[in-house]
Amino acid sequence: MRATCHFLLPMSSITVSHLVKQFANPESGESKRAVNDISFTLGEHEFLVLVGPSGCGKTTTLRMLAGLEPVSSGEIFFGEKRVNETRPKERNVAMVFQDYAVFPHMTVYENIAYGLRSRGAPAAMIKERVPKAAQIFRIEHLLQRKPRQLSGGERQRVALSRAMVRDADLYLYDEPLANLDAQLRYQAREDIMALHKEKQKPSVYVTHDQSEAMAMGDRIAVMNGGRIEQIGSGAELYERPNSLFVAYFIGTPSINLFDVEILAEDQALFAVSTAFRLRLADSHLDALRPYSGKRIKMGLRPEDLHVPRLATFLVSPENQIQGVVNVVEPSSTGCAVYLSTLDETSRDYVATLRTRMPATYLGKEVPLAANMAKAHYFDPATEKSILVAI
Amino acid sequence: MTIGTPAIETPTPPVDGGKTANRWQYWIFAIPAIIFQFFWGWYPMLIAIFLSMTNAPIRGAITFQGLGNFERLFADPLVADSFKITFIYAALSITLTFLIPIFVAILLMEMPPNLMRVMMLLWFVPLSGIASTIFWQYLYNEQFGILQYIATGVLGMPPQAFLSSERWVLFWLVFPGILMFGPGLYYMTGLQSIPKSYYEAAEIEGAGFWRKIWTISLPRLRPIISMTLLFSIIGTMQEFSFPDLMTRGGPNGASRTVVMYMFNILSNGRYGDATALAVMLFIVIMAMVLVYRTVYKDDPDI
C-alpha cells in the first residue's frame, strides 16, 4: 500500500525559473545582482555541476535552493510544489557548506548524528547509520574526536558524512573537496558518485575546478557574472561552447585564441593573421561567410594541433601554423608544448601532443597542423559563438 | 674491542641560553602585576586576618584576642540570620537576573536588526546606581507607587506591602535586577560572535528554534555564562549599597545582608568583630568559588 502511495507522489525534480538575487549595499545604496535571471530544470536523478569563476554566484544559487537566502524574484519548484517561502527545515535538503560549518563543541559522532536527531530518528537507526556514513568517508576512527583535533580535510569529510547520512530530497555541495589533496579528492569524488548512484536524488554540486565538473556532472552549468552561460553535458560544452567564456573556461590547458581576419578567395574562406593563413573547414563556410572581411576571434583547442606527420587529416600549407618551442611539459598522455608564433606579435599558444617531444626541440621552429574542422569562431563584439546558433 | 653503547650525541643547548633569557622576560612582565596584587590584594588580606584576632582599635595598642571575636560572632544569632538572608538574596538574584537575560539575549538575536537595537537599549540600559534607586523607591511606594496602582487598580488585589513585607522584601529587592542588570550585553556579544553558518547548518539539518538554542547558542555561550555566574556569586554575596539604600535592612532586619550587618557592627565601634565577620565572609565566598571551579570544567572546544 505504502509503496503505491510513494509512486503517486509528485516527481522530485527541481525547477528553477528566472531566479534573481539582488544584494543591497547599505553604504552606497546601490544594489548588486549576485544571481541574474537563471533558469534550469534538474532531473529526478540528475547530478548537476555548477562551475564558474570566484564570485559568479554559485554559492548564492545553492543558498537560495536550500532556503537560506530569500529570492529577490523568480521561482523554485520542488516537484510540483513552489518552495520560495518554505523554510530550509521543511525543504528536506542536505548541504555541504563551503566553510564546512562543523559544530566545534560536538564530537564527530554527534556532528554526523545531528540531522537524524533533529528529525527524531530512532536511536537504533542513528547507531547504525552514523558509523556507516563515517566509514564511507574514511573517518570512522575519528568518531570520538572534536573538530579541533582534525585536519581541514578531515573536517570536510565530517561535513560530507553529516550531509550524506540522511535521506534528503535534494543534495547540495558547495566546493566540498576544495581542501583535499589530489589523492583524497579523487577518492572522495568516487565516494560521492557512488552514494549518488545509491540514493538517486537530484544533486547540485559547486566547484570551480572544471576537470572535476567534467568528471562528475551529468550536466554542467557554466556560470559567469550571475548568469548561466551554457548548460549541457561535458562533451557538449567542450565541443560546442556557445560563448568565448565557456570555450575558455572548459578544458585544460585553455583553448588558444587568435585574432584573425576572414578573407574570401574564390569559394574558400581563410582565417588570416600576420602569423598564419588557414583555410576554413567546409562545414564552417555557411556560418562564417557573413563575416568575410571582418575581424573575429578564432579558437583552437590544444589537442587539435598535431605533429604534421601524425595528423589524421590531410596536411597542407593551408592548415599549418609555424611556431617556436618555448617549454615542453611531459604529461601522462604525451606532452604539452608551449610555443609562440614567428611574427612580431609572437602570440603564445599551447599544443597537447600524443607523443613525447625531445628536449632538443626547445627554441626550434616547428610546424603544427591545425584540425580546422574543430576550430571555434566567436564574434568579437558579443563574444558569442558564430557556429552555435542560440 | 668492547662493545659499548653508541655515543648518543646530546643536542647542544642554544648558545645564548634562550630559556633563561626568556624567564627573565617573564618576570619583567609579571612584576608590576605581582606588586599591584601584593599591595592591594594579599597584603590587606593578611592584615585583615591578623586584625580579626585582635581588638583592632583605630588607634592605641593592639591586644591579641585569639579566636574570641569569632566565638562572639558564632554566638550572635543575627550573624547567622544575615548569612541566611545573603544566601537567599544571592540565590534569588542569580536565578532571576542571571538566567533570564540569557534567554532575553537569545530572543533579541532573533529579531530584525533595527528592532533589536531599540530593544537592547530598553533592556540593558546601564542605569546609574543612585538614580535607579530613587526611581525604584518611587515605584515601590505603598501609597502612590505605580506598582501599587497596578496591583490594586489593574489586577484588583488587596494593597501590597512590597518592601515592608518581611516575606517578600528580598524578592522585591532582586526584581529590578531582572530589568536593569546588564550581563545581557555580554551574552549579546557572545551570541554575535557565533558564526551564522552554524545556525544555517543546524537549520538545514532540521533543527527547530529550541534545538538551535540548546545545541548551539548555549554551548557556545558557556565560557561567558560561566564567567558571569562566577562574578554574580562574588558580587551578590557582598551586596550592600542597593538594599541599604532601599530598605536600610528592614523591615525588622529581613533584608540585612552580611555586609550590612558588618557595617552595623562597625558603626558600633566593634572593629575587631567587624574584621572577623569580613574574614568569615571571605572564607565562605572563597569556598564557594573553589567548589565552583572544581565542578565547572573549561571546555577547550569552544
Ligand SMILES: Nc1ncnc2c1ncn2[C@@H]1O[C@H](COP(=O)(O)OP(=O)(O)OP(=O)(O)O)[C@@H](O)[C@H]1O
Ligand atoms: N550577503 C551578501 N551581501 C552582499 N553581496 C554578497 C553577499 N553574498 C554574496 N555577495 C556577492 O555576490 C556575488 C556572488 O557571491 P557567491 O558567494 O555566490 O560567489 P561564488 O560563485 O560562490 O564564489 P566562490 O567560488 O568564491 O565561492 C559576489 O560578488 C559577492 O560579493
Ligand SMILES: [Mg+2]
Ligand atoms: Mg562560493
